[in-house]
Amino acid sequence: MTTYVNTIKTKPFDGQKPGTSGLRKKVTVFQQPHYLENFVQSIFDALGGVAGKALVLGGDGRYHNRQAVQVILKMAAASGAAKVIVGQGGILSTPAASCVIRKYQTFGGIILSASHNPGGPDGDFGIKYNIDNGGPAPEKITDAIYACTLSITEYQIADAADHDIDTVGSGELAGMTVEVIDSVADYAELMQELFDFAAIRRWFAAGHRMRFDGLSAVSGPYATHILEGLLGAPAGTVVNGVPLEDFGGHHPDPNPAHATELIDCMNAADAPDFGAASDGDADRNMIVGRNLVVTPSDSLAIIAANATLVPGYARGVAGVARSMPTSCAVDRVAKALGIPCFETPTGWKFFGNLLDAGLATLCGEESYGTGSDHVREKDGVWAVLFWLNLLAATNKSVTQLVEAHWAQFGRNYYSRHDYEGIDTDAANGLMAALREKIKTLIGTTLAGKTVQLADDFAYDDPVDGSHSGKQGVRVVFADGSRVVYRLSGTGTEGATLRVYLERFEADPARHALDTQLALADLIALSHELAGIKQHTGRETPTVVT
Numbered sequence: 093m094t095t096y097v098n099t100i101k102t103k104p105f106d107g108q109k110p111g112t113s114g115l116r117k118k119v120t121v122f123q124q125p126h127y128l129e130n131f132v133q134s135i136f137d138a139l140g141g142v143a144g145k146a147l148v149l150g151g152d153g154r155y156h157n158r159q160a161v162q163v164i165l166k167m168a169a170a171s172g173a174a175k176v177i178v179g180q181g182g183i184l185s186t187p188a189a190s191c192v193i194r195k196y197q198t199f200g201g202i203i204l205s206a207s208h209n210p211g212g213p214d215g216d217f218g219i220k221y222n223i224d225n226g227g228p229a230p231e232k233i234t235d236a237i238y239a240c241t242l243s244i245t246e247y248q249i250a251d252a253a254d255h256d257i258d259t260v261g262s263g264e265l266a267g268m269t270v271e272v273i274d275s276v277a278d279y280a281e282l283m284q285e286l287f288d289f290a291a292i293r294r295w296f297a298a299g300h301r302m303r304f305d306g307l308s309a310v311s312g313p314y315a316t317h318i319l320e321g322l323l324g325a326p327a328g329t330v331v332n333g334v335p336l337e338d339f340g341g342h343h344p345d346p347n348p349a350h351a352t353e354l355i356d357c358m359n360a361a362d363a364p365d366f367g368a369a370s371d372g373d374a375d376r377n378m379i380v381g382r383n384l385v386v387t388p389s390d391s392l393a394i395i396a397a398n399a400t401l402v403p404g405y406a407r408g409v410a411g412v413a414r415s416m417p418t419s420c421a422v423d424r425v426a427k428a429l430g431i432p433c434f435e436t437p438t439g440w441k442f443f444g445n446l447l448d449a450g451l452a453t454l455c456g457e458e459s460y461g462t463g464s465d466h467v468r469e470k471d472g473v474w475a476v477l478f479w480l481n482l483l484a485a486t487n488k489s490v491t492q493l494v495e496a497h498w499a500q501f502g503r504n505y506y507s508r509h510d511y512e513g514i515d516t517d518a519a520n521g522l523m524a525a526l527r528e529k530i531k532t533l534i535g536t537t538l539a540g541k542t543v544q545l546a547d548d549f550a551y552d553d554p555v556d557g558s559h560s561g562k563q564g565v566r567v568v569f570a571d572g573s574r575v576v577y578r579l580s581g582t583g584t585e586g587a588t589l590r591v592y593l594e595r596f597e598a599d600p601a602r603h604a605l606d607t608q609l610a611l612a613d614l615i616a617l618s619h620e621l622a623g624i625k626q627h628t629g630r631e632t633p634t635v636v637t
């Protein structure tokens with residue numbers, strides 16, 4: 093068979109700059125002729141070509157996933173790639189893609205997802221590149237990709253029929269091997285190496301109940317196979333478990349504001365013992381007990397403190413890492429364990445070097461992201477299995493584990509206030525003014541609190557020495573409480589201001605306060621300090637988590 097490679101003339105598009113986690117835009121933007129192709133060719137060019145290489149390809153199944161898979165397969169073939177391993181139906185969760193890249197030692201992988209952003213024809217689509225360690229490309233690569241998007245003049249694509257991506261097995265597309273794999277199998281195998289499946293099976297067999305809400309996104313097949321299949325949880329444990337192109341209208345963001353059905357169920361009189369949800373691409377997790385949502389920052393701390401109860405971590409934890417805005421709860425655990433705690437900018441790409449170097453075993457972000465060195469992405473189903481393993485190993489409830497943790501380490505009251513869809517210029521103006529203001533803040537008193545540190549967070553990677561500046565304005569007070577401000581790098585409409593609030597409380601008698609009340613002083617101060625209303629016109633956040 094003769095293979096035809098078409099070279100298509102193209103022109104750069106504005107704004108193909110990867111954000112916190114890849115390039116995210118409206119589906120309609122991605123549907124423009126050449127838009128996806130330009131970005132994919134720029135990935136290949138930034139990598140110095142992919143001739144002879146193997147890649148992994150899959151996505152969260154959202155609208156436009158299948159079309160994009162076909163385009164990328166044909167472009168990989170035209171660029172001389174030897175092989176692409178693709179998840180059946182084009183489906184791979186972000187952590188599963190990371191797992192497959194590592195297991196089959198491929199050159200890298202392309203993940204199609206806009207994660208927690210809504211899907212459907214009017215929703216968002218996204219694409220990101222992961223390197224051979226299975227993790228998100230570091231900034232020097234995403235910068236190089238962006239540079240290529242600015243100077244692109246042509247791309248290559250094979251003139252071939254669409255490949256059958258629904259049948260597992262090996263095939264050929266324009267001279268390139270396409271291996272369609274079961275989307276779940278490799279991931280499920282890895283989970284069985286880490287967790288005590290027998291103990292969790294006994295926990296379910298004893299009559300404990302859980303509800304896992306897949307929010308009609310990609311975690312469903314993974315959760316169903318592992319929880320209901322391998323662990324013997326009753327059918328119906330996983331709800332909204334079939335991935336839909338528009339997520340069934342769900343906003344696949346596992347937090348109390350968006351996963352309301354799960355929260356209502358866990359607050360009901362006959363609530364299950366354990367509730368959990370995951371996001372669009374299954375890298376986030378929300379952990380819920382009866383009448384209790386565990387904050388992601390607490391979840392990371394509790395996982396770290398109890399890690400040796402889980403077989404895969406029985407050897408102990410070398411170190412922990414958290415993004416800067418994540419609460420300092422895990423820092424206290426690290427101190428008690430005598431292990432290092434690293435503070436990184438927001439986004440999982442900053443954890444990769446620490447994990448590769450063996451400096452950190454566990455990582456987490458306040459945005460419902462937790463993970464470990466088993467892959468190089470945050471991992472929603474992994475976090476849920478970790479909690480199940482803890483419940484089974486201790487025979488305690490979620491609430492008992494959380495309260496015991498607070499009693500031992502103190503409680504870090506924590507909340508994030510998001511102001512979504514604000515005018516971009518207003519948001520930039522607010523941040524610019526704040527950056528000026530913090531220059532003279534240290535040592536002053538605000539609402540009775542002395543400012544101990546006020547800066548724009550910058551990070552020097554301890555492994556490769558790379559520097560990342562302007563990662564968020566933080567104001568830290570002498571009593572350890574903090575307010576952090578940054579702009580989202582994942583949104584597709586206007587700007588989103590995130591305000592992170594934290595206050596430590598050592599006294600167990602004061603651990604049962606309502607979070608928003610416990611933070612009321614800081615919330616008021618956060619408005620005043622940044623002039624949120626003056627700059628944005630907003631008096632209240634759109635989402636509080």
Ligand code: VG1
Binds near residue numbers: 209371
């Ligand atoms: C958000 C979160 C960040 C997370 C990122 C990707 O980024 O705050 O912690 O790593 O989303 O998560 P931002 O720039 O909007 O604050 V996912 O699950 O959307 O890939």
Ligand code: CO
Binds near residue numbers: 186208373375376
């Ligand atoms: Co995600």
